[in-house]
Amino acid sequence: MSTVLVSPLKPWRPTVKNLLPEILGMVFTAASTLFIVSVTELKGKLGFAITLILMSLITTSTISWIRRDRKAAVSSVSGVLVFVAATFVLMPLMSILYEIIRLGFGGLSWGIFTTDMSKTSADAPIIEGGLLHAIIGTLYLVLFATIASAPIGFLTALYIVEVKGKFAGSVRFFVQAMSGVPSIVAGLFIYAVWMIGLGNSYNAIAGAGALTILMIPTVARVSEEVLKLIPNDLREAGLALGATQWRTVGMIVLPAAKSGLVTAIVLGVARVAGETAPLLLTVGGSDQINFNPAAGNNSALPFYVWKNYSFGSDQAVARAWLGILILMILVFFLFSVARYFGRMKDGSR
Amino acid sequence: MTTTLPPVKNLPSARVITTEPRFSDKVFRGVVTIGGLSTLAILAAISLFLAYNGLEIFISSGLGFLTGFEWIDAIPEENLLASYGIGAMLYGTLVTGILAVIFGVPIAVGSALFLSYYAPQWIKRPMVILVDVMAAIPSIVFGLWGYFVFMPHAEYWAKLIHKYLSFIPFFDMPAPVFTRSPFIAGLVLAIMIIPIVTSVSREIFAQTPLDRIQAAYALGATRWTMIKAVVIPYGIGGVIGGAMLGLGRAMGETVAVYTVLNLVYDIRIEVLLSAGGNVASMIVNKFGEADGVELRALMAAGFVLFLVTLAVNFIANTVINRTTRKG
Numbered sequence: 001m002s003t004v005l006v007s008p009l010k011p012w013r014p015t016v017k018n019l020l021p022e023i024l025g026m027v028f029t030a031a032s033t034l035f036i037v038s039v040t041e042l043k044g045k046l047g048f049a050i051t052l053i054l055m056s057l058i059t060t061s062t063i064s065w066i067r068r069d070r071k072a073a074v075s076s077v078s079g080v081l082v083f084v085a086a087t088f089v090l091m092p093l094m095s096i097l098y099e100i101i102r103l104g105f106g107g108l109s110w111g112i113f114t115t116d117m118s119k120t121s122a123d124a125p126i127i128e129g130g131l132l133h134a135i136i137g138t139l140y141l142v143l144f145a146t147i148a149s150a151p152i153g154f155l156t157a158l159y160i161v162e163v164k165g166k167f168a169g170s171v172r173f174f175v176q177a178m179s180g181v182p183s184i185v186a187g188l189f190i191y192a193v194w195m196i197g198l199g200n201s202y203n204a205i206a207g208a209g210a211l212t213i214l215m216i217p218t219v220a221r222v223s224e225e226v227l228k229l230i231p232n233d234l235r236e237a238g239l240a241l242g243a244t245q246w247r248t249v250g251m252i253v254l255p256a257a258k259s260g261l262v263t264a265i266v267l268g269v270a271r272v273a274g275e276t277a278p279l280l281l282t283v284g285g286s287d288q289i290n291f292n293p294a295a296g297n298n299s300a301l302p303f304y305v306w307k308n309y310s311f312g313s314d315q316a317v318a319r320a321w322l323g324i325l326i327l328m329i330l331v332f333f334l335f336s337v338a339r340y341f342g343r344m345k346d347g348s349r
Numbered sequence: 350m351t352t353t354l355p356p357v358k359n360l361p362s363a364r365v366i367t368t369e370p371r372f373s374d375k376v377f378r379g380v381v382t383i384g385g386l387s388t389l390a391i392l393a394a395i396s397l398f399l400a401y402n403g404l405e406i407f408i409s410s411g412l413g414f415l416t417g418f419e420w421i422d423a424i425p426e427e428n429l430l431a432s433y434g435i436g437a438m439l440y441g442t443l444v445t446g447i448l449a450v451i452f453g454v455p456i457a458v459g460s461a462l463f464l465s466y467y468a469p470q471w472i473k474r475p476m477v478i479l480v481d482v483m484a485a486i487p488s489i490v491f492g493l494w495g496y497f498v499f500m501p502h503a504e505y506w507a508k509l510i511h512k513y514l515s516f517i518p519f520f521d522m523p524a525p526v527f528t529r530s531p532f533i534a535g536l537v538l539a540i541m542i543i544p545i546v547t548s549v550s551r552e553i554f555a556q557t558p559l560d561r562i563q564a565a566y567a568l569g570a571t572r573w574t575m576i577k578a579v580v581i582p583y584g585i586g587g588v589i590g591g592a593m594l595g596l597g598r599a600m601g602e603t604v605a606v607y608t609v610l611n612l613v614y615d616i617r618i619e620v621l622l623s624a625g626g627n628v629a630s631m632i633v634n635k636f637g638e639a640d641g642v643e644l645r646a647l648m649a650a651g652f653v654l655f656l657v658t659l660a661v662n663f664i665a666n667t668v669i670n671r672t673t674r675k676g
Contacts, residue, residue: 046506075571082467085459086476089547092540093483096494103497155384163381171385173666174392180594180662181655182601183488184629185395188651192398196644213395216388245370246377274487277603280633302489306604309493317497324490335485339478 021067025059032059056080097328104325107318112326118288122308122316131323133289134304137204138330140293141283141300142269144208145215150265152212153219157264160220161227162249172224179217186213187278194282202284204293207300210278218268226260227253259341266341270334274327276302301327396655403649405642406433414649415439418614420635422643433646435653437614441531441626442600442654445610448535448620449542449599454592456539457546464547465554466572466580477551484544492608495537500609503533507621521619529611531625537609538602542595549594553587553672554580586672593665601658603629628654 033052041047057080065073112130120129156175160168190210194200230253238248254261284297285307301323308320370378400407406414410433417434460480464473507527514520557580565575606627612634613624632647632654639647 046509071571071574075573078573078576079467082459082463085456086463086468088456089460089483089543090476090479092499093479093486095498096486096490099494099498100490152384152387155381156388158381159385163378163385165378165382165385167386167389171389173663173670175388176666177659177662178388178392180597180601180658180665181392181395182603182629182658184601184603184632185399185651185655185658188632188648189395189398192402192648193394196402197398213391216391220388244377245374247373249377270485274489276487276489276492277629277633281636302487305489305493309489309496309608320493324493327487328490331485331487332482335482 021063025063029056029059053080053084100321100325100328103318103321104323107322108325112322116287116289117304122311122319123313124315126315126318126322129319131301131304131319131326133286134299134301134323135326136289136291137283137286137299137303138273138301140204140298141208141211141279142273144205144293145211145272146265146269148208148212149215149219149268153216153264153268154223154261156216156220157223157227158249160224162245162253175217175220178213179221181213182277183210183214183275184277184281186210187281189213190278191281201295202282202297203295204283204290204298207279207283207298208293210282211272211275214275214278215268215272218271219264222264222267223257223261226257226264229260230256263338263341266334266338270331270338273331273334274302276306279303280306301330396652399648399652399655403645403652406646406649410434414646415653418616420614420631420646431642431646433643433649435628435631435650437616438612438626438628438631438650439653439657440616441610441612442628442657444531444620445534445538445606445625445627446596446599448531449538450592450596451539452536453539453542453595454546454588457543457591457595458550458588460543461547461550461554462576462580464551466576480544480547484548488541488602488605491537491541492605495533495605496608499537500528500533503536504528507532511621519618519620522621523619524622526623527621529609529623529625531610531620534606534610534625534627535620537605538599541602541605542598545598546591546595549591549669550584550588553584553591553669556673557583584672587669590665590667590669590672593661593668597658597661597665600661601629601654602627603633606630607633 029052033048033055036051036055037048057077060076060080061073064076107126109127111127113132113135115130116133117129117131118133156171159165160172165171187210190206190213194206194209195202200206234252234256235248238252239245243251279300279302283300283303285303286297286299290296290298305320305323305327308316308323410417414434416436417432418437418440419432419434421432464476468476504527507530510520510532511522511527515522561579561583562575565579570578607630610625610627610630611623612626612631614626615624617624628650632650635643635647
């Protein structure tokens with residue numbers, strides 16, 4: 001006997017008859033836009049975009065008005081408008097990514113990872129010199145900012161979620177507000193404390209101090225979300241076994257939240273790695289490799305970009321784009337790491 | 350004969366049951382509390398140090414520091430007294446911030462609606478990631494892109510607006526210089542605040558009660574009438590809060606504005622003209638050669654900026670929290 005496979009009917013699927021007006025509408029929109037652009041005064045990309053949006057609005061609303069009623073026409077107009085809004089969001093992003101690759105790719109060579117700018121003038125061809133000093137500076141800044149902000153961020157999250165102290169609500173509120181503190185203010189604050197108050201000079205530690213202030217809110221908020229996701233059963237099980245709160249948090253909650261806490265740090269690093277304004281007031285900027293974070297001017301990738309942008313010659317601007325390319329590769333790498341750890345947590349559950 | 354057990358000598362006393370935490374827990378709670386409160390301490394320290402360093406200026410200039418629009422160093426040889434005022438810069442910060450909100454928020458809310466109610470799953474997932482990516486782009490990238498790539502386009506748009514709408518005073522033009530204007534700075538800031546406004550709005554929309562949405566559809570609502578009747582009344586507070594968060598970000602932005610805005614110490618209403626102000630950029634601009642009194646004036650400017658952005662953020666977060674908490 002042969003088995004009969006029953007293929008399920010899908011009555012909600014649009015048939016050719018349903019799709020026909022929409023396809024015709026698209027064709028009409030495209031054709032009329034091309035016609036208007038070629039005949040009338042509206043020229044160039046801007047004219048084309050405006051005509052396209054207007055024509056698609058007119059076409060879709062007319063079609064739905066004829067097929068159904070006025071309310072359907074309004075609804076389809078709203079559909080076109082939100083689609084246009086989403087396109088407007090993606091266009092600058094695509095343009096930014098495209099220009100970074102187009103303008104930065106030409107400068108890539110192995111030399112940039114092995115030399116600094118101490119023996120190269122900013123006018124020299126891009127093949128000379130490199131940005132090793134900036135990479136080392138950024139690594140120092142990120143390392144020290146992480147060392148300082150991770151404990152504070154984690155403790156803040158623990159205070160809000162585990163201890164639930166008297167001020168938990170206000171701490172949460174202030175951490176939210178702190179994430180909106182302008183980066184330049186963090187730089188000014190470190191300058192007021194570190195340079196004016198304590199009489200030190202520019203160095204990498206000062207820059208890391210400014211980045212710490214910007215990194216704490218991100219670390220605290222992400223780890224707070226992560227700790228809230230840990231089921232209460234785990235905590236109750238720990239307490240029922242006779243563990244103290246310290247043991248419950250240290251041996252059950254934190255290990256369960258480990259990958260999420262790594263995500264929190266990585267997102268924090270991604271947030272501060274590209275900060276420029278506070279570094280302009282704190283690290284001093286230097287053209288040569290400085291391995292000592294506690295003394296002497298240091299550099300950083302954003303600072304390198306800024307310096308070359310300010311110099312303004314063609315070669316310097318090419319260097320700035322190269323610096324941006326390296327910076328974006330770093331940020332995207334961190335971002336993917338954060339997503340990887342974030343997804344790992346979902347998968348194990 | 351009965352044998353009696355010998356009397357027990359040390360009877361164990363009943364275990365004391367107490368809610369008093371152990372010593373280790375006390376230490377734990379103490380450490381965590383100190384860590385948690387240190388964020389408050391940092392915020393307090395920021396305002397104290399900036400206020401202390403700017404105190405001299407606040408005393409000598411008084412309210413004139415907020416309203417004056419001159420930034421002149423003292424020249425002892427010519428008996429010229431220093432005069433510092435950030436009025437023009439504060440006004441410029443507000444103008445560029447509001448322009449950013451006007452340009453950015455409709456687009457951000459529209460795309461949040463698109464992601465929540467219009468987009469099919471296969472578009473939604475990657476686009477949410479792309480918006481997150483956009484939020485992670487450092488501001489210096491926006492600055493350079495804005496200056497080298499975006500400004501030529503925006504200049505052309507500004508010329509078009511001027512050509513057809515110059516009867517409106519905002520779009521009037523005393524001198525034909527269209528680059529580095531508040532209009533262009535507002536557009537770049539709008540692009541920068543779109544990700545945060547989009548994600549806040551999307552989170553609010555996602556919390557709209559599903560039964561109300563389904564009820565609207567069951568009554569025969571189209572997609573747009575459903576949004577108008579259910580989603581917008583529910584989420585309007587959160588969207589306003591998100592817009593204010595964006596305003597706070599836009600007002601505190603430094604590097605991106607520095608590259609696309611020409612700082613001029615004057616209050617003008619023509620947004621297309623190449624003259625504007627921004628407190629944060631002004632601080633970077635003046636910091637290089639500042640010393641002594643001017644440095645203190647910059648600290649005072651930073652303090653004002655800190656207070657303004659903190660206040661905007663406070664209001665925004667209060668509005669958002671109130672919206673998300675209600676049923």
